[in-house]
Amino acid sequence: MIILRKRFLTIASIISVALTVSPSAWSWGPVGHRVASRMAEDRLTPAALAAVHNLLGPGVSLAQISNWADEQPNPSGSASWHYVNVPISESRYDVRYCPSSGCVVSKIEDFKRVLKSPKASKTEKQQALKFLVHMIEDLCQPLHVGDTGNKGGNLIQVEFYSTGSNLHRVWDSKIIERHTMDERVWLWDLNGVTNPKLAAEWAKGTPEDWATDSLQIAKRAYCLPETNRVMKSGTRIGNDYCSMALPIIQKQLAKAGVRLASALNEIFGDTQLHKVATPN
Numbered sequence: 001m002i003i004l005r006k007r008f009l010t011i012a013s014i015i016s017v018a019l020t021v022s023p024s025a026w027s028w029g030p031v032g033h034r035v036a037s038r039m040a041e042d043r044l045t046p047a048a049l050a051a052v053h054n055l056l057g058p059g060v061s062l063a064q065i066s067n068w069a070d071e072q073p074n075p076s077g078s079a080s081w082h083y084v085n086v087p088i089s090e091s092r093y094d095v096r097y098c099p100s101s102g103c104v105v106s107k108i109e110d111f112k113r114v115l116k117s118p119k120a121s122k123t124e125k126q127q128a129l130k131f132l133v134h135m136i137e138d139l140c141q142p143l144h145v146g147d148t149g150n151k152g153g154n155l156i157q158v159e160f161y162s163t164g165s166n167l168h169r170v171w172d173s174k175i176i177e178r179h180t181m182d183e184r185v186w187l188w189d190l191n192g193v194t195n196p197k198l199a200a201e202w203a204k205g206t207p208e209d210w211a212t213d214s215l216q217i218a219k220r221a222y223c224l225p226e227t228n229r230v231m232k233s234g235t236r237i238g239n240d241y242c243s244m245a246l247p248i249i250q251k252q253l254a255k256a257g258v259r260l261a262s263a264l265n266e267i268f269g270d271t272q273l274h275k276v277a278t279p280n
Contacts, residue, residue, distance in 0.1 A: 039257030043262075087146075
């Protein structure tokens with residue numbers, strides 16, 4: 001019985017670790033993506049909103065497709081497109097950290113080009129839009145950029161309020177879920193940390209600049225509050241850490257909403273760009 005119990009515990013531990021490093025851990029949780037997309041859609045120009053509805057179909061919102069890239073079985077070999085691992089010792093993002101297969105920074109530019117192309121089919125533009133929404137939001141998650149050699153915090157096992165998890169998942173979903181699962185409250189929070197001056201500032205720059213912004217924030221995310229010590233597996237985190245992280249998450253999701261809206265407004269600013277190629 002003792003041997004069987006030990007074997008069961010070993011298997012359970014392996015499964016637990018496998019789950020915490022699963023592909024679904026590479027993204028804001030469903031609530032995070034949905035609220036950022038809802039905020040973005042509220043900020044679209046009439047032309048951009050019409051273009052989005054033309055691509056997605058009547059009644060389909062950005063929030064409804066915001067988690068599509070996580071829900072598919074690795075579409076187009078896209079697993080590496082959700083992040084870029086930049087050491088937190090770096091001062092800014094550099095293209096050398098983006099693999100030839102693509103990363104969250106390069107793919108944002110790729111999908112923008114597809115959406116602007118008059119030669120792309122409607123199907124190609126639909127998929128590009130679904131990826132673009134998700135990738136801009138992922139880029140604003142600090143641990144999708146900053147790394148300490150642990151797959152964006154996926155390999156840092158922590159005890160989060162007496163529950164086993166990993167640091168990446170804590171940022172993706174655990175803190176969000178602990179705060180509230182009510183999207184209306186989250187949307188209120190995001191609008192509450194945003195004003196016209198901040199929104200104009202957040203919308204500036206390129207995906208490379210946004211990656212640098214997330215990298216700087218990741219330097220804090222990896223450390224316990226009021227210390228410069230990088231977190232290691234086995235660390236217990238609770239109220240102090242959440243009090244530090246929650247306002248950052250609210251602000252990062254607000255940035256995601258603003259930047260997504262800005263990108264779509266720029267892409268669809270010319271009504272000619274709404275047109276799609278038709279099959280011969």
